[in-house]
Amino acid sequence: MIRVTDLIKDANGTRILRGVSFDVAPHTVLGVIGASGSGKTTLLRCLNGLERIDGGAIEFDSIRLEPTLPASEYSRRVKELRKKVGTVFQHLFLFPHLTVLGNIIEAPTHVLRVPKPQAENEALSLLDSVGLKEKARRYPETLSGGEQQRVAIARALAMHPALLMFDEPTSALDPKRSAGLRTLLKGFVARGHTMVIVSHSIGFLEGLADELLYMEGGEVVESGATDQILNSPKDPRTQDFISQAK
Amino acid sequence: MDVPAEVFYVSKSTTLKRACEPFFRGTYNIGLRKNDDALKNEVDAGIDKIISDGTLEKILRKWGLWNDAQLELQKPKAEQKNIDSAYDVTSASFNWREAVWRLTRAAVVTVLIAFGSMFIALVFGMPLAIGQWKGPRLIQWLCTIYVEFFRGTPVLVQLLFLYFGLPTIGLAMPAWLTALIGLGLNYAAYESQVYRAALEAIPRGQWEASYLLGMNPVLAFRRIILPQAFRIALPPMTNDFVSLFKDTSTAYAISVWELATAYRELANASGQFLLLGVAVSLYYLAMSLPMAHLARRLERKLQRREAIEAVESEVD
Ligand SMILES: Nc1ncnc2c1ncn2[C@@H]1O[C@H](COP(=O)(O)OP(=O)(O)O)[C@@H](O)[C@H]1O
Ligand SMILES: [Mg+2]
DSSP: OEEEEEEEEEETTEEEEEEEEEEEOTTOEEEEEEOTTSSHHHHHHHHTTSSOOSEEEEEETTEEEOTTSOHHHHHHHHHHHHTTEEEEOSSOOOOTTSOHHHHHHHHHHHTSOOOHHHHHHHHHHHHHHTTOGGGTTSOGGGSOHHHHHHHHHHHHHTTOOSEEEEESTTTTOOHHHHHHHHHHHHHHHHTTOEEEEEOSOHHHHTTTOSEEEEEETTEEEEEEEHHHHHHSOSSHHHHHHHHHHO | OOHHHHHHHHTTOSSOOOOSSOOSOOOOOOOOOTTOHHHHHHHHHHHHHHHHTSHHHHHHHHTTOOOHHHHHHHSOGGGSOOOOOTTOOOGGGOOHHHHHHHHHHHHHHHHHHHHHHHHHHHHHHHHHHHHHHHSOHHHHHHHHHHHHHHHHSOHHHHHHIIIIIGGGGTOOOOHHHHHHHHHHHHHHHHHHHHHHHHHHHSOHHHHHHHHHTTOOHHHHIIIIIHHHHHHHHHHHHHHHHHHHHHHGGGGGGGTOOSHHHHHHHHHHHHOOHHHHHHHHHHHHHHHHHHHHHHHHHHHHHHHHHHHHHHHHHHHO
């Protein structure tokens, strides 16, 4: 479904991504692990078009992004891409002036032009699925970090993305809440969602991600089935990271 | 100006025209030594004589100064209508009801100018802010010049320029409109900075989150950024409105009948500088205090919100 080939990203003269390649098959979960500063966030920002790529290519179904495209064509394709990709940032960036429900229906009603009652019904069933139906009329600032995160997930899902991406979803959660989120995401995967999850928490990805990709210094050191990466990593750098994380 | 002066200058001038019909009646007086009744009677008799034999009318007609008002003045005193003099508030017979009525009218003018110019400032401040913030280099540059000009020169001088300077290039406006537009243009410069600061205070992530949900920049601005920026801008905007409200007093320089002008004119005529000063201050306070109170309440509300956010970001 998504294929990344030799992806290169430069910023201010330094190369942040140095030729990253991987595939994500439909209905699977890819976990991206790596130390802080290894380029994980930048990778996600390239995948959702917030950063323009400087080399290689991103293919999502029939949409292809490559650095040689003229700016207008690139941004046209990014718009197409964004219809298929939902992102939950590390800092969630909920809209503070809108209620929980308002956050979720904002894009469906104004971008997809879904009639408001229909969008609200859909939003309420999404909130139900993340366990927040009772808080639909609250403002984000009155919710806990974990609740806010689930609002952000519902907001992304309301646009029916084919791929859902998470950046460090457990960074603001205690272990119990992390486990809750993991259960929630597993439920979505069981219903056929495809995900890319960036996390430095291996425990969170274990049993959730089908494949893992270990990054260091803007490069993919090793990738493969989750079991294989966690239990018998080939590269010594991966071994180091895994043993330290465990 | 006085009608005789108007007749003399304006009728011969190619560049002057009369602004309107005479709106206020004045009289000429002859000063005499006190108690010199003999001379007074003689002068009165002389005037009565030229009135009754028509000499005065002839003279006035010769100079083009005759009008119906003269006829009325020449009637015996008893028959004269009680002439409602606009400035009949002399210290001898200070008419408080008249003064309060005039102050109230002036207060209404003050309020209208304040609201009118705030409207201009709020509307025109937005393109200025966006131009300076995101516009092409040239537009940014022009907006900055505008802002620095209006913030860097006294508003009083700006009003004088608009009122006396612009007519020389054929752009004359009534004084009240000049004050309204002048203060509006001036405060637009300040409001643009309030807007710009508020817009810049919105985290970039808000834009990015909007884009990722498929919004275009216009939709993201209108639905996501602007409402948040508005909340930030509201308290300083209210404060500016209170200042603008007080700055309407600069319209005094171009003789708009607002509170400051009313104070000067009524106090000059009556000598009641102290009492009128208190009255005028009360008028200003009655209008500005509620607004200042509102501004403080908005500010407190916003601070509470920021406190909540600060606590939450520490929890993260
Ligand atoms: N806009 C940028 N300009 C310059 N350097 C950047 C920029 N964004 C990220 N970087 C650098 O790129 C590296 C990777 O950052 P990031 O993708 O955030 O890593 P991760 O999410 O894995 O912690 C870091 O060293 C960071 O300092
Ligand atoms: Mg990161």
